[in-house]
Amino acid sequence: MDRNLALELVRVTEAAALACGRWVGKGDKNNADGAATEAMRRTLDSIEINGTVVIGEGEMDEAPMLYIGEKVGTEGAPEVDIAVDPLEGTIICAKGTAGAITTIALAPRGGFLHAPDMYMDKIAVGPTAYGAIDITAPPKENLKRVAEAKNCYIEDLTVVILDRPRHEKIINEVRQAGARIHLVSDGDVAPAIAATVADSGVDMMIGIGGAPEGVLAAAALKCMGGDMQGRLVFMSDEEKTRAKSMGIDDFDRIYTAEEMASGDIFFAATGVTNGELLRGVRYYSGGAETHSIVMRSKSRTVRFIKSQHQFDFKPLY
Ligand code: VTB
Ligand code: MG
Numbered sequence: 155m156d157r158n159l160a161l162e163l164v165r166v167t168e169a170a171a172l173a174c175g176r177w178v179g180k181g182d183k184n185n186a187d188g189a190a191t192e193a194m195r196r197t198l199d200s201i202e203i204n205g206t207v208v209i210g211e212g213e214m215d216e217a218p219m220l221y222i223g224e225k226v227g228t229e230g231a232p233e234v235d236i237a238v239d240p241l242e243g244t245i246i247c248a249k250g251t252a253g254a255i256t257t258i259a260l261a262p263r264g265g266f267l268h269a270p271d272m273y274m275d276k277i278a279v280g281p282t283a284y285g286a287i288d289i290t291a292p293p294k295e296n297l298k299r300v301a302e303a304k305n306c307y308i309e310d311l312t313v314v315i316l317d318r319p320r321h322e323k324i325i326n327e328v329r330q331a332g333a334r335i336h337l338v339s340d341g342d343v344a345p346a347i348a349a350t351v352a353d354s355g356v357d358m359m360i361g362i363g364g365a366p367e368g369v370l371a372a373a374a375l376k377c378m379g380g381d382m383q384g385r386l387v388f389m390s391d392e393e394k395t396r397a398k399s400m401g402i403d404d405f406d407r408i409y410t411a412e413e414m415a416s417g418d419i420f421f422a423a424t425g426v427t428n429g430e431l432l433r434g435v436r437y438y439s440g441g442a443e444t445h446s447i448v449m450r451s452k453s454r455t456v457r458f459i460k461s462q463h464q465f466d467f468k469p470l471y
């Protein structure tokens with residue numbers, strides 16, 4: 155793969171954002187998700203890849219589009235695996251609050267961890283704190299090491315955590331250690347990426363969120379030289395059986411970003427609502443503006459792309 159496919163992938167996340175952007179604040183997360191998924195599915199077929207969805211919207215019997223195992227793109231093109239979350243933060247979009255994105259990542263065949271739809275414990279930081287994190291250590295220890303690596307005080311660090319009862323203990327520990335916290339109602343992919351962006355105001359993302367979202371964040375962090383660890387959290391024996399069927403034998407394994415997304419990775423995300431990482435879709439007379447991040451691990455090039463879309467020339471929107 156010699157071309158930077160990420161530059162084509164961004165058309166896919168832009169189309170998804172323009173589609174679900176119409177559903178912002180409408181209180182209808184399913185239609186918002188459906189609009190993003192349909193737009194992503196449609197535009198994927200215009201890309202010169204022979205893709206298989208490995209992280210998607212669910213199994214074939216439960217997801218009409220972008221289900222796990224679905225083939226997308228064009229036959230005869232380079233074979234790749236695809237991870238998608240067409241609308242990461244469906245409730246955020248439905249409410250019009252901060253941080254919804256559309257996102258896709260691409261790896262050479264076999265490059266992504268086939269993470270089942272279950273929970274994953276995660277910790278993510280940017281390149282300046284690479285090597286400083288240990289998911290088995292308490293938050294305080296991680297904060298101490300990250301502050302050392304960043305040559306600042308723990309008090310200077312901002313940690314993003316999903317606002318959930320399950321995080322009560324780590325929230326208390328982070329508070330006691332002295333760091334600032336940004337609790338978010340949903341969406342842990344964008345904050346993990348934001349932790350790798352120097353001026354985002356986010357230094358770390360910790361806590362338990364979705365495993366598929368963990369793989370997408372890992373793909374992005376790999377492109378940016380960030381550091382991440384993830385460990386699957388099993389809530390039932392059924393989840394263990396399902397993980398086994400997807401090739402996961404070691405239930406306690408700690409995965410690095412590299413182990414969740416290996417090889418030459420391409421990643422793209424577009425903002426749906428405003429967030430720390432990306433601006434949301436803005437509509438104006440005759441068109442709309444989107445804000446995206448596009449990257450590739452091989453070259454480590456990170457591009458922020460602002461695009462103006464003129465609807466008279468793009469009749470689908
Ligand atoms: C997680 C998180 C996502 O949904 O999957 C969460 O990774 C669902 O967790 O970013 P809960 O069961 O606690 O609601 C998101 O926040 C949005 O997709
Ligand atoms: Mg989704």
Ligand code: MG
Nearest residue numbers: 239241242243
């Ligand atoms: Mg999601």
